[in-house]
Amino acid sequence: MKTLEIRNLTLGAGRPKICAPIVGKTKAEILEEAKAIYKLPADMAEWRVDFLQPITEDRLDQQLESYLDQVLNILAALRACLQDKPLLFTFRTTAEGGENALSPENYTRLNQAAAASTFADLLDVEVSVGKTWATQIIQEAHSHGTAVVGSSHHFQRTPPKGEMISLLRNMQALGVDISKIAVMPSSIQDVLTLLETTAEMQTNGGGPIITMAMSSLGGISRLAGEYFGSAVTFGSVSNSSAPGQIPVEDLNTILNIIHSNLHLDKK
Numbered sequence: 001m002k003t004l005e006i007r008n009l010t011l012g013a014g015r016p017k018i019c020a021p022i023v024g025k026t027k028a029e030i031l032e033e034a035k036a037i038y039k040l041p042a043d044m045a046e047w048r049v050d051f052l053q054p055i056t057e058d059r060l061d062q063q064l065e066s067y068l069d070q071v072l073n074i075l076a077a078l079r080a081c082l083q084d085k086p087l088l089f090t091f092r093t094t095a096e097g098g099e100n101a102l103s104p105e106n107y108t109r110l111n112q113a114a115a116a117s118t119f120a121d122l123l124d125v126e127v128s129v130g131k132t133w134a135t136q137i138i139q140e141a142h143s144h145g146t147a148v149v150g151s152s153h154h155f156q157r158t159p160p161k162g163e164m165i166s167l168l169r170n171m172q173a174l175g176v177d178i179s180k181i182a183v184m185p186s187s188i189q190d191v192l193t194l195l196e197t198t199a200e201m202q203t204n205g206g207g208p209i210i211t212m213a214m215s216s217l218g219g220i221s222r223l224a225g226e227y228f229g230s231a232v233t234f235g236s237v238s239n240s241s242a243p244g245q246i247p248v249e250d251l252n253t254i255l256n257i258i259h260s261n262l263h264l265d266k267k
């Protein structure tokens with residue numbers, strides 16, 4: 001599998017990297033969470049921008065300019081706070097399980113502004129925004145040296161394996177650097193389908209992928225990335241950003257045990 005270098009991290013090789021989401025509603029809360037993450041064994045942080053209390057909650061699209069100023073101001077402060085830890089910028093839309101919504105045009109403008117600031121190392125781009133918009137974001141991100149995580153979230157179900165593979169491959173064809181899929185399992189068979197998809201993608205030669213089955217039923221998928229081929233696992237700090245996330249410190253312990261166990265045969 002191709003790997004991706006982000007600052008001091010190699011994504012797609014060795015132990016999965018731990019990403020801690022920041023879900024504060026205000027600048028003060030956001031920076032407090034970033035300070036806590038800086039001290040934890042998290043390899044990187046994700047700012048879930050959709051959790052930020054917008055200037056006028058229901059009229060985000062109309063207030064875009066001031067919203068962009070607010071976001072970029074916080075992004076600069078986050079960059080300083082996290083120092084060398086890579087930062088993923090994510091606006092998760094309500095349609096994909098997030099806390100806020102933007103028109104496709106404004107979603108594109110927000111992500112392009114974040115890329116142009118160069119404060120974030122990676123941008124999460126929901127491919128459901130459409131090929132034209134996604135391509136514009138990816139091009140802008142790459143022109144500033146910002147990597148892109150293509151994403152697709154299924155909070156109601158686990159799609160069949162063929163559908164998940166097509167989704168992940170289509171993201172790769174769009175030119176993203178990492179492709180991610182999150183699904184909701186309703187049985188252990190769904191979790192196995194997700195793991196099987198991950199293992200199959202690992203051998204297809206594309207870039208790194210990130211997969212998870214949400215809720216406690218899917219817990220194993222957040223731990224077993226080194227076996228099946230998921231490059232990053234999201235772990236909670238005080239509040240989680242999705243069902244089933246495991247606290248960062250527990251994740252670190254378990255991932256380390258799995259990693260050393262996997263290398264026992266080589267000793």
Ligand SMILES: O=C1C[C@@](O)(C(=O)O)C[C@@H](O)[C@@H]1O
Nearest residue numbers: 021090182212214234241242
């Ligand atoms: O896409 C993901 C994965 C996630 O939904 C999870 O299930 O851990 C958590 C989100 O914050 C992140 O953007």
